[in-house]
Every structure is written in C-alpha cells, then in structure tokens.
Amino acid sequence: QLGSTERWDLLTSNGLNIYVQEDDRCVDFYRQVSQALRADGIFVISFITPPEQWQPRQASDLEHQRFLFQKVIPPRWNCFREESQMRQHLQDAGFAVVAVHHDEQRMFPTVVARKY
Secondary structure, eight states: OOOOOSOEEEEEEESGGGGOOOHHHHHHHHHHHHHHEEEEEEEEEEOOOOGGGOOOSSHHHHHHHHHIIIIISOOSOOOOOOHHHHHHHHHHTTEEEEEEEOOTTSSSOEEEEEEO
16 A cells, blocks of 8 residues: 555556465556556556566576576565556556566566556
C-alpha cells in the first residue's frame, strides 16, 4: 500500500511483483500506483520472465542458474510473468505501455508505462 495522498510524476517498482503469485493483487497494486500518479504520469516497473524464455550467453549458464536457484539457495521469488501478461495487467490498471526494455539475457525486463 502506498499510503500517500500526494500525486507524483514518476513512480517505480523494481521487482516487487516477483514475490506476489496472485495476478489480481499485482493489478491492485498497479491501480494504487496509477491513483498516486498525476495525469500522464510515468510508471517504471520490472518483472521476471519464465526461465524457458531466458537467453543465456551459454547453455551452461542456464544450467548453473537453475541449480543455484533451485537446489542451493531456493529464492523466495518465483512469480514469473510473460510480457503479454504484464502488458495486460498494466492496461487493466489504467496504463499504456510506452516501451519494454529487455536485458541482454531476457530475464528481467523493464517496462515504461504512462497513466491514461
């Protein structure tokens, strides 16, 4: 919960959604962000894509990452989302996606969205 009555030009969330499995809870959060933004405000958010979409530099990198994150230190985050899901969630919350910037390995994209 944002808990702010002020209106902002820009808000960001770096990966908070990777800890929340329920899509409706994420959309509710995005709606709160939309309400906290001024007209045409910008929301910058990241998310983690499903492992089968990752493009590691070498196949062995992916094998090592999977082993590390599944066996050695199981992370508390595991809420993967497709880009199409993120686009729909943001649209449902009152945003138009301006751009999606993929990192080199297509694991943790950043979305720039504008409140409409």
